[in-house]
Amino acid sequence: MHMHSRLRRKISAAFLALATVFAMAACSNSVPDADGSSASGGSSSSSSLTAAIAAMPTSYDLEGTWAASNENYTIWSQTMVNLIRYKYVEKNGVQVQDFTKYEGVLADKDNPFTVSDGGKTYTFHLRKGVKSQARNPFTAQDVYWSLQRKLNVSGGRLPQIANLLDNINQVQIVDDHTIAIHLHDVDKGELLLPNLTGQMGRIWDKTEMLKHVTPDDPWATKWAAQNTGAGYGPYTVSSVTEGQQLVLKANPNYPLDKPKFTTIAMKVVADSGTRAQMLASGDVDVSEALSPSDATSIADKVQLPKVDNPTEFIGLTLVENKAPFNDQRVRQAFRYAVPYDDIIKQIYQGKAKASSGWITPAMGVPGLSAKPAYTYNPSKAKALLKEAGKTSVPVTLSVSSLVPDIIDSAVMISSSAKQAGFDVTVKQLSAADFASGRANKTFQALMVANRSQAQAPAGLDNFFSTKGDNNSAFAPTDEYTGLLDAAKNAGKSTSKEAAPHWQKFSNFLNDEASNLPMLYRQPNQAYSTKLQNMSYRYDSTVDYSILAPKS
Amino acid sequence: MEISMTQGSVALSSATPIPAKPTHAQLKHNQLKHTAQPPAAQPGATIRGSGTARKMLTIIGAFLPVIIIVAICLFAPALSHFSPTTTVGAARLSPNAKFWFGTDSVGMDVYSRTLYGTRIAIQFAIVVAVLSTVLGVLIGTFIGLTESSKGVISNVGRVLNKISEYIIAIPGIILAIVVVGLMGSSNFALITSLTLVLVQAPIKLTRVEILQVKRENYLEAAQMAGESSFESAFVHVIPNSIGPALRNLPLIFGNCVINLAALGFIGIGVNAPTPEWGYMISKGISSMMLGRWWEAVFPSLFLFASVLGISYSSKAIPKAIPLIRQLAGRRGNQ
Numbered sequence: 051m052h053m054h055s056r057l058r059r060k061i062s063a064a065f066l067a068l069a070t071v072f073a074m075a076a077c078s079n080s081v082p083d084a085d086g087s088s089a090s091g092g093s094s095s096s097s098s099l100t101a102a103i104a105a106m107p108t109s110y111d112l113e114g115t116w117a118a119s120n121e122n123y124t125i126w127s128q129t130m131v132n133l134i135r136y137k138y139v140e141k142n143g144v145q146v147q148d149f150t151k152y153e154g155v156l157a158d159k160d161n162p163f164t165v166s167d168g169g170k171t172y173t174f175h176l177r178k179g180v181k182s183q184a185r186n187p188f189t190a191q192d193v194y195w196s197l198q199r200k201l202n203v204s205g206g207r208l209p210q211i212a213n214l215l216d217n218i219n220q221v222q223i224v225d226d227h228t229i230a231i232h233l234h235d236v237d238k239g240e241l242l243l244p245n246l247t248g249q250m251g252r253i254w255d256k257t258e259m260l261k262h263v264t265p266d267d268p269w270a271t272k273w274a275a276q277n278t279g280a281g282y283g284p285y286t287v288s289s290v291t292e293g294q295q296l297v298l299k300a301n302p303n304y305p306l307d308k309p310k311f312t313t314i315a316m317k318v319v320a321d322s323g324t325r326a327q328m329l330a331s332g333d334v335d336v337s338e339a340l341s342p343s344d345a346t347s348i349a350d351k352v353q354l355p356k357v358d359n360p361t362e363f364i365g366l367t368l369v370e371n372k373a374p375f376n377d378q379r380v381r382q383a384f385r386y387a388v389p390y391d392d393i394i395k396q397i398y399q400g401k402a403k404a405s406s407g408w409i410t411p412a413m414g415v416p417g418l419s420a421k422p423a424y425t426y427n428p429s430k431a432k433a434l435l436k437e438a439g440k441t442s443v444p445v446t447l448s449v450s451s452l453v454p455d456i457i458d459s460a461v462m463i464s465s466s467a468k469q470a471g472f473d474v475t476v477k478q479l480s481a482a483d484f485a486s487g488r489a490n491k492t493f494q495a496l497m498v499a500n501r502s503q504a505q506a507p508a509g510l511d512n513f514f515s516t517k518g519d520n521n522s523a524f525a526p527t528d529e530y531t532g533l534l535d536a537a538k539n540a541g542k543s544t545s546k547e548a549a550p551h552w553q554k555f556s557n558f559l560n561d562e563a564s565n566l567p568m569l570y571r572q573p574n575q576a577y578s579t580k581l582q583n584m585s586y587r588y589d590s591t592v593d594y595s596i597l598a599p600k601s
Numbered sequence: 602m603e604i605s606m607t608q609g610s611v612a613l614s615s616a617t618p619i620p621a622k623p624t625h626a627q628l629k630h631n632q633l634k635h636t637a638q639p640p641a642a643q644p645g646a647t648i649r650g651s652g653t654a655r656k657m658l659t660i661i662g663a664f665l666p667v668i669i670i671v672a673i674c675l676f677a678p679a680l681s682h683f684s685p686t687t688t689v690g691a692a693r694l695s696p697n698a699k700f701w702f703g704t705d706s707v708g709m710d711v712y713s714r715t716l717y718g719t720r721i722a723i724q725f726a727i728v729v730a731v732l733s734t735v736l737g738v739l740i741g742t743f744i745g746l747t748e749s750s751k752g753v754i755s756n757v758g759r760v761l762n763k764i765s766e767y768i769i770a771i772p773g774i775i776l777a778i779v780v781v782g783l784m785g786s787s788n789f790a791l792i793t794s795l796t797l798v799l800v801q802a803p804i805k806l807t808r809v810e811i812l813q814v815k816r817e818n819y820l821e822a823a824q825m826a827g828e829s830s831f832e833s834a835f836v837h838v839i840p841n842s843i844g845p846a847l848r849n850l851p852l853i854f855g856n857c858v859i860n861l862a863a864l865g866f867i868g869i870g871v872n873a874p875t876p877e878w879g880y881m882i883s884k885g886i887s888s889m890m891l892g893r894w895w896e897a898v899f900p901s902l903f904l905f906a907s908v909l910g911i912s913y914s915s916k917a918i919p920k921a922i923p924l925i926r927q928l929a930g931r932r933g934n935q
Binding site for chain 1: 647686687688691692693707708709786839868869872873874884886888889890891892893
């Protein structure tokens with residue numbers, strides 16, 4: 051009897067627990083209606099805005115302390131600006147950057163630079179009367195010091211700048227508001243502007259930065275990694291609640307149009323579904339880094355930006371110096387074992403397109419093939435494996451545990467690749483372990499979200515440089531170098547003369563099959579329906595400075 | 602006694618007349634009446650019958666959860682509808698006639714994955730429980746036999762005992778995370794980390810038992826008879842000290858299932874797409890916020906029910922064993 055009463059108690063407790071679970075499920079069964087005033091901007095006043103982000107940024111200075119993450123890119127883009135930026139063009143309600151047109155930010159808006167010396171000298175005309183976030187006047191000295199810093203600090207992606215300028219003597223201060231950059235080669239001009247526009251082209255306030263240098267740290271990298279206020283960007287970080295929230299305040303000295311939202315509260319919400327739900331219910335105004343399915347779930351209650359030519363891609367790298375991918379036929383076979391269409395349909399809900407290769411339509415190379423480089427073809431994969439003398443190939447595919455759509459894509463590859471003769475194990479690693487394995491080139495195969503910030507085909511060389519962590523796979527060969535040089539020497543990449551050469555270069559990389567974009571995905575942010583000026587820029591971050599309430 | 606009997610007879614005689622001797626017809630009538638009575642009218646037979654049924658029910662009840670879990674493990678391929686690691690439908694379909702528990706974020710069948718999840722959990726639990734118990738008994742025996750002696754070997758025993766105490770002070774899940782973090786994610790790393798966490802209880806239980814057993818006189822007698830310490834440890838000490846560690850084995854089993862799911866939940870469990878409950882729940886939590894409850898709820902229910910079942914059986918089976926012996930003994934007597 052005693053045992054039976056205890057059993058009854060246990061069963062009652064079990065039912066109570068089950069009821070709780072079902073009640074919780076029922077409560078979350080429907081997304082709260084976003085109609086009414088709380089639909090968007092429920093948390094915002096006329097001048098403040100709330101965003102949900104996935105994690106805290108780890109560094110505010112990506113020159114000194116490089117760490118690739120959406121949050122680091124986001125803060126780096128809100129607090130710092132460059133001499134020039136890509137021009138915005140509105141398409142389908144989204145402000146999309148045109149990678150072939152520039153406008154001045156710290157340089158003069160309409161006449162930012164002139165080119166002379168047969169394309170070897172770029173003279174930048176700086177804005178007058180600009181003040182930094184620390185209220186120091188902006189001069190050519192700030193640009194010079196910033197370029198000098200890029201050539202001297204270690205870490206980051208600065209080889210991209212060093213490839214263009216091997217010596218600070220190539221930079222000449224003409225007067226307080228004019229500075230010239232002298233290149234050794236004409237063909238580098240096509241890369242100079244994208245690099246000065248991108249993440250490595252930020253300009254520092256020399257006067258403020260010099261206050262924070264130490265004998266051990268002459269470029270103030272330690273201070274800059276943890277502090278803002280020595281730049282010219284639209285915002286500075288005004289307060290941080292570690293692990294929870296970060297507040298940005300508008301910079302009153304910002305040289306472009308003053309931000310409509312003067313306070314941006316960025317709340318850390320680790321789960322993508324929760325970020326989506328918060329936006330749908332009006333708790334936040336912008337949600338970043340949403341998984342495609344979560345974004346689709348709230349599509350009728352929010353705004354999802356859609357662009358014609360997404361530049362952010364999911365890269366699949368098959369490391370060439372490790373078996374089994376040291377055989378080109380096995381690499382190609384694996385490419386044919388990827389269920390591109392299923393991944394795009396199931397995981398990206400149609401918000402992605404299969405890659406035709408490295409050169410995107412946004413790069414403006416005319417007449418380039420848009421045909422997918424590979425399609426799912428298990429028979430072809432098996433035939434290639436047979437040719438390589440293999441029947442069943444075990445593969446470990448490494449992914450970061452932070453990116454749910456990449457994990458799901460990897461799982462789908464493991465499921466479909468069986469039919470093509472590959473036994474794929476998906477290895478999920480913490481963000482730190484993944485970054486370390488990627489940098490140390492220890493993986494056999496990996497998937498990562500990436501983008502070419504220099505939307506010029508010559509800039510793709512960065513992905514195959516042996517210096518950076520972008521290239522885990524490929525040792526540049528004579529054939530590679532020959533094709534790249536031939537394309538560069540054929541004239542402007544947007545010219546008809548150069549196009550066939552870039553096509554050949556692209557085909558070569560596709561055939562190599564080692565380091566390739568698998569698909570290009572649509573932006574992963576969502577906005578309240580009461581906002582306008584959603585943005586899509588080179589680093590895939592939200593431009594909070596141009597966001598505005600709908601009139 | 603006599604008085605009372607006398608008083609009773611007096612009372613009886615005063616209250617009712619002494620019945621007359623029954624006639625043959627009355628006896629026959631009574632006999633017929635008895636024959637027509639249902640078996641319940643026979644007190645002795647009734648008690649025996651219901652007791653046996655109750656015992657049988659107790660025994661079945663004790664073993665039933667374990668039987669169900671083992672059956673799901675063994676017959677998962679027959680019970681499931683699809684491969685648990687293959688995309689078989691559209692992503693995130695709600696439960697329906699084809700996909701009883703719906704589909705997950707990549708279109709895999711949640712029902713099949715949940716069933717196979719039982720298999721993964723039980724496979725790990727068996728390995729870890731056996732490994733932890735065997736290692737725990739051996740290490741506990743070594744510590745118990747050596748720590749109070751002299752020499753280098755006693756120092757080793759004492760150090761092992763201290764290490765075990767320090768490890769017990771660390772929360773199990775944190776220790777497991779650290780070990781998997783150091784070794785990298787693999788089945789071997791998971792088994793090692795879970796064993797390291799769960800081996801401590803059998804070590805302590807065995808050590809305490811050894812400290813009692815080694816004072817027994819028969820050990821001295823065995824040594825006087827020429828048995829080595831090693832021999833007497835395996836022949837006498839371990840068999841007499843193993844009880845508590847064996848009784849603790851089901852507890853390790855249940856804890857292993859929970860810890861494995863916890864590691865899967867935080868993303869350092871078995872590699873995807875292996876169907877593992879913790880990983881499935883973790884993947885489904887995000888969906889739950891948007892109303893797609895089935896991805897997390899079904900594996901949660903299976904995890905909850907299996908741990909509850911194992912816990913119940915681990916307590917009920919030892920109580921059922923004497924009943925089995927009783928029933929077996931009765932059959933033998935018949």
